[in-house]
Amino acid sequence: MNILLLSGGSGKRLWPLSNEQRSKQFIRIFKNENGDYESMVERIYGSIRKVDPDARITVATAKSQVSEIRNRLGNDVGISVEPARRDTFPAIVLGCVFLHEVQSVGEDEPVVVCPVDPYVEDDYFRALKDLSDLASKGEANLTLMGMEPTYPSEKYGYIIPENADSVSRVNCFKEKPDEKTAEEYIAKGALWNGGIFAFKMSYILKKAHELIDFTDYDDLYSKYENLTKISFDYAVVEKEESIQVMRFNGLWKDLGTWNTMTEAMTEEYVGDVSMGSNNSNVHVINELNVPILAMGLKDVVIAASPDGILVSDKHESSYIKPYVDKLDSRVMFAEKSWGNYRVIDVNPGSMTIKVTLKAGNKMNYHSHELRDEIWTIVSGTGRTIVDGMEQVVHAGDVITIQAGCKHTIIAETELQVIEVQLGKEISVDDKRKFELN
């Protein structure tokens, strides 16, 4: 099975655990069989591998998510990097051309496309395999998966099939309706459109060249930023005549808000949390290193990270976005391919961060024009290079870097560094990168 997972943008509806650097698919809140916490992306990847150990899995995503995906999924996963966000049609085309040219997926092979972030169980992945097999048979150009509705939702588009068979031709598509209209659709046997498609590679390549002027993957990649933003539904699905839908009636939840996210949590809380008396339907996720005590609450979600603290009624949490838009958007925590960093103190004229470099990793060789930096190594061993001078460092060593000095640090074992930045202007943009000779 060739599967292209669409990994979407940041989204503020799961603030403070999603930010510009981290999307909801990376939040570790699902306890797996080994008792470890895993994120949606780890969960979905592992489940696909379980159903189909030979599946060729590729994630289509923005550059800013690449580190986090490599950290979570390792080097076996393919990554189709989008140079910009251009909606699902360009993303799927780029991903498929990547699969075809870079990963040598043949024109007659089927490809399944689905979002990376629904909350599902193993039957969903078996259904994806069925979908792939249906596409392989070629009875229709496009095969969709349609979810049996559990209530007349206003959040989804609807697919109206011709009949109630497990696989049926599609009669038509309907935009997100109001509740009453949704009830009418459901009475006619309509299904939720979950954005899950399967087709043969030849089909998508043909559509791609019809709608986009490009020669090969590199050409498409270079033009990507200027492509028109358009969804795959709008560009392809709704115009296709030869189209069928496969019914799916297993668990499928869109984890777009804290309300639905906490429904999927296997534990009441994650992190340093004390549940006091008389809590009912309360979920707490604490990524801070101070305890949270929750008492006497009902239908409440608490989420705390270095970016902030949310305390919300679960239903009300759907309306979070405008309030988050107004907050200071400085990213206080980020995971990177080389480790992570966390802002621990901010002052006028200085900022203190804690940097963790994984063993074998290093920072870029870089300099800052407007700030000095002082590194205190608090654990691990490694080497620093400052203006070409190399030095072995271990816990307790202090390295002073004046503004303008080129510098890097290379972790031999895992390294933890307290970095004090000092300067009138401290900005992430004040950074020049250099090659190490």
Next chain:
Amino acid sequence: MNILLLSGGSGKRLWPLSNEQRSKQFIRIFKNENGDYESMVERIYGSIRKVDPDARITVATAKSQVSEIRNRLGNDVGISVEPARRDTFPAIVLGCVFLHEVQSVGEDEPVVVCPVDPYVEDDYFRALKDLSDLASKGEANLTLMGMEPTYPSEKYGYIIPENADSVSRVNCFKEKPDEKTAEEYIAKGALWNGGIFAFKMSYILKKAHELIDFTDYDDLYSKYENLTKISFDYAVVEKEESIQVMRFNGLWKDLGTWNTMTEAMTEEYVGDVSMGSNNSNVHVINELNVPILAMGLKDVVIAASPDGILVSDKHESSYIKPYVDKLDSRVMFAEKSWGNYRVIDVNPGSMTIKVTLKAGNKMNYHSHELRDEIWTIVSGTGRTIVDGMEQVVHAGDVITIQAGCKHTIIAETELQVIEVQLGKEISVDDKRKFELN
């Protein structure tokens, strides 16, 4: 007016804003006329000064609170330092002997004793002055203030007066009753016992020498730790025949729980807080430097400090103590006479703190046996002394202190220092103090 304010212990019922270093009376949540936030102790001190500019105000308190009281109230306030906690009779005796011997309050002068932490308005302080005048007249050995009950509370002891006059002889005292009994007391004209007493100095000195074997203040101070723990009510009030009570029917709230504390707050929130949609009777106090967003909550208090985060139904917050007892009790933030410190990162083998020294202040000259320390000055100017070597320091300077080195830092302007502590065992007890030559 001579007034002795009893400043009680730490108390966990207002966690995470009160800890071993800081009691509820120091939490700054009341906005004053200038728009600044002030604490209970500042509020009560300012109000007494307003009613009686010449009042001689003395606070009876533990050693651990002395710094904070000096910070908040300055040098005009008298402080009777208790070498240990021995309940209210020893505390009042020590305070009065301090007033008599150290502050030269005469034997014929009245003294008013009251707790530092009720939430009251100006009429309360005028009533204290009336109480002092009544004591001065000498019509009874003891004059109490009794609060007109607003409901049949089970939290207070009751005073049964002989009649309903504004000042009446006391018939008897009743222990904290159940609600039904409280109703019966109130029907008989009973008053709440708020622990507010006035008497002449000669009276308390006589009682003191009757019950405690001591010669003078220094002798009493040296014996203090071995005195029997006993309340003033039990040792004196309940045994006294010549006793009267003055009725008080103004605002008087015991701010012992988050529920009552938030009732007294003048604003919905203090600190970096966003109030989202549909909150009702929600109060937020945020001492962290990340934003809190509250949405769709009802009757909830949120309090966040470097010690932890409480999210509780207001009523339920009364039952907080056993849960706080179970939490790690490391103090992450403390205010001192010289400034404050805050723990910003904890690792096995290292701890990073931020120290702020007020201009003109210095640390003790001290050393640690088991840890190195690295100071990075992030703002201000001052001097460091390390093993006798003095050095001028300013923002950007780094000072390395090996285990065993004596060291101090003296702030010329306000100084902020990031201190990284490194060692196998990092403990507040690992500290030796020295004299600076």
